[in-house]
Amino acid sequence: MRLSKRGEYGLRAMISLANMLDANQQNPIIPIKEISRTENIPIKFLEQILLTLKNAGLLQSKMGFGGGYYLAKPPTEINLGQIVRILDGPLAPIRCVSQMAYEPCACPNEATCGLRMVMRDVRNAIANILDNTTLADVTERVNRTPFEV
Amino acid sequence: MRLSKRGEYGLRAMISLANMLDANQQNPIIPIKEISRTENIPIKFLEQILLTLKNAGLLQSKMGFGGGYYLAKPPTEINLGQIVRILDGPLAPIRCVSQMAYEPCACPNEATCGLRMVMRDVRNAIANILDNTTLADVTERVNRTPFEV
């Protein structure tokens, strides 16, 4: 049930970019090198990950001197489910309960397959959290945390 | 976020064994070959899986003629979380939120790590389902299903 490094790094990078919005919600342009340094992610690996997220429409970039990456949409409109699916594929533990990549499984009758019923619940539980948590939610939660503890 | 074939086959086999309890809850001894056939699982692969589950204390076996596997405990006392952990390892998407196999992650401060907060929720959601679903629950749910639909 694990998240790959690819997925983890991608999430960390996106959360990091969302945290860099200033008070006016202006979207700063951050070079890969800087994200790599602050998040401790191998730079060439991060390049690939950010490029993938860009091609999927979650990031935009500016090339050349003074360039870098920035969020393609406000943090309220990007959720963690999107990011994980782009980098790691379906959230579902087994394909026969996947919404985005359904495939039939080997069991004789899917409608009465006990494993499938439970795994559908698991998929829905994961999706409910990740699809309903935006980058803005994460930022807000982190900012709130020190005062709660 | 996926379940391996190993984990899937193990769950199917255990659910299958639980379904074979008769009205008196007597625990029949089922040879690997039979489970392999009914569940469409490669027999030599299933051998390894059942042996692992036996060594972990969830199954018992009888060797020789008339032998096979049977549940070590009543289906009400075996939950899916145990099975998955034995075959696939921790339920947590990342190690730093694992209860059974915690490892520190690379982030500077775990207490204020946004990714960690969300992934802890995901871990708990998965664990709440799998640790609270017994083999008996699965059997009961399947038996109830046709009448609901």
Add this chain to the structure above:
DNA sequence: TCATATTCTATTATCATAGTAGGCTATATA
């Protein structure tokens, strides 16, 4: 003693993961 069944270890093919390498293209600025 034979057929059946589990036990146990080794081996293997394939794929995913987690990178690394290097050349190419675009852009600001000196």
Add this chain to the structure above:
DNA sequence: TATATAGCCTACTATGATAATAGAATATGA
């Protein structure tokens, strides 16, 4: 316009996990 900076893109590789397969050894009932 040269240069440094920064993203774009493709290829490659090492490692380990996954999903088996193979075969011999051991136990047991008839």
